Amino acid sequence: MPDSAPDPAPLSVSMRGRRALARFLLRTTRWRLVGEVPAKGILVGAPHTSNWDWVATILIAWANARSPQLLIKHTFFKGPLGWILRVTGGIPLDRDNPGEAIRALLREAESHPSFLLAIAPEGTRGAGKYWKPGFYRIAQQTGLPISLGFIDGPTRTLGMGPTLTPTGDVAADMDLVRAFYADKQGLRPELRTEPRLREESRGD
Numbered sequence: 001m002p003d004s005a006p007d008p009a010p011l012s013v014s015m016r017g018r019r020a021l022a023r024f025l026l027r028t029t030r031w032r033l034v035g036e037v038p039a040k041g042i043l044v045g046a047p048h049t050s051n052w053d054w055v056a057t058i059l060i061a062w063a064n065a066r067s068p069q070l071l072i073k074h075t076f077f078k079g080p081l082g083w084i085l086r087v088t089g090g091i092p093l094d095r096d097n098p099g100e101a102i103r104a105l106l107r108e109a110e111s112h113p114s115f116l117l118a119i120a121p122e123g124t125r126g127a128g129k130y131w132k133p134g135f136y137r138i139a140q141q142t143g144l145p146i147s148l149g150f151i152d153g154p155t156r157t158l159g160m161g162p163t164l165t166p167t168g169d170v171a172a173d174m175d176l177v178r179a180f181y182a183d184k185q186g187l188r189p190e191l192r193t194e195p196r197l198r199e200e201s202r203g204d
Contacts, residue, residue, distance in 0.1 A: 015065055022062035035160030037064035040114050041145040042135050043160075044177075046195065047186030048120040056151045056158050057118050058088055064160075068116035071101070071134075089118075102134065109142040118149070121195075128193040136173070136197065140166050148180050153187040171200045 026033050037043065037060060045057050054072070061068050067089055074092035077085055082092075093101050109115040117138070121131040139146045148161040161180050166173055177195045186192050 015062075015067070018062040018067075019065045022059045026059055026063060030156060031059075032155075032157045033060065033063055033159045034157060037061055037066040037068075037149075037160055038116070038145070038147050038163060039066075040116055041147050041163065042139045042142075043068055043116065043118040043147050043149050044135055045118055045120045045149045045151075046122060046131075046181055047151070047184060047189075047192040048122040049186035049188040049191040052187055053120065053151060057149065060149060060159055061116075061118070066116060068118040069105075070118045071105075071120075102138070105138065106141055109138070109144060115142075115144065122193045130196050130198050131193065133197050133199055136166055136170070136199075140168070148177065150181065150184045151186055152184045153189070154185050170197060174200055 023033075043057075043061075045053060054070070057068075057070060069089045069091050070085075071093045072085055072090045074094045076082070077090070077092045085092075091101060091105070105117060109117070119135045119138075121133075121135045122128060135146060138144070145163045145165050147163040149159070150161060151158040162176075164173065164176055174195060174197055181195050
């Protein structure tokens with residue numbers, strides 16, 4: 001008879017507290033949480049239409065006893081807010097010069113067995129034409145899967161959807177992403193950006 005699988009590592013006191021707090025806040029605000037956050041990978045957060053999306057991401061992760069790193073525009077790290085962002089896993093990203101931050105993340109992804117990174121690929125809270133491709137490129141370079149997180153204001157639902165591994169066929173992969181987000185509206189539906197990468201039109 002084969003040995004039974006080992007029990008998962010117990011949660012730390014701080015993580016148990018975070019999980020309890022997140023679940024309490026979701027319950028009291030009447031938001032429904034669905035799906036599970038994986039142990040490692042790239043987490044896509046969309047639609048990104050409000051500053052509250054950051055709070056939603058934290059609640060999704062903490063309710064699942066996860067603590068991902070979050071790429072956040074560097075200008076938000078000024079003053080006391082910067083301390084809060086760093087404590088909750090925030091990593092400042094200068095979108096005009098993202099190279100060093102991305103290289104550091106790639107090094108960590110190679111060495112850390114439970115690397116978990118959350119990215120809002122719309123890059124802005126306003127409606128745009130394209131998503132930024134960083135989430136896809138990092139997944140390709142690290143071999144990590146992409147898990148689709150979401151927030152849907154009209155149904156007061158948030159959480160995690162399917163996980164996919166980039167195939168290199170950008171258009172086909174993004175068709176799967178578009179199909180999942182087709183009925184996800186965010187908190188401000190008028191600011192939603194359709195999931196689409198520039199690379200699709202170039203056939204890269």
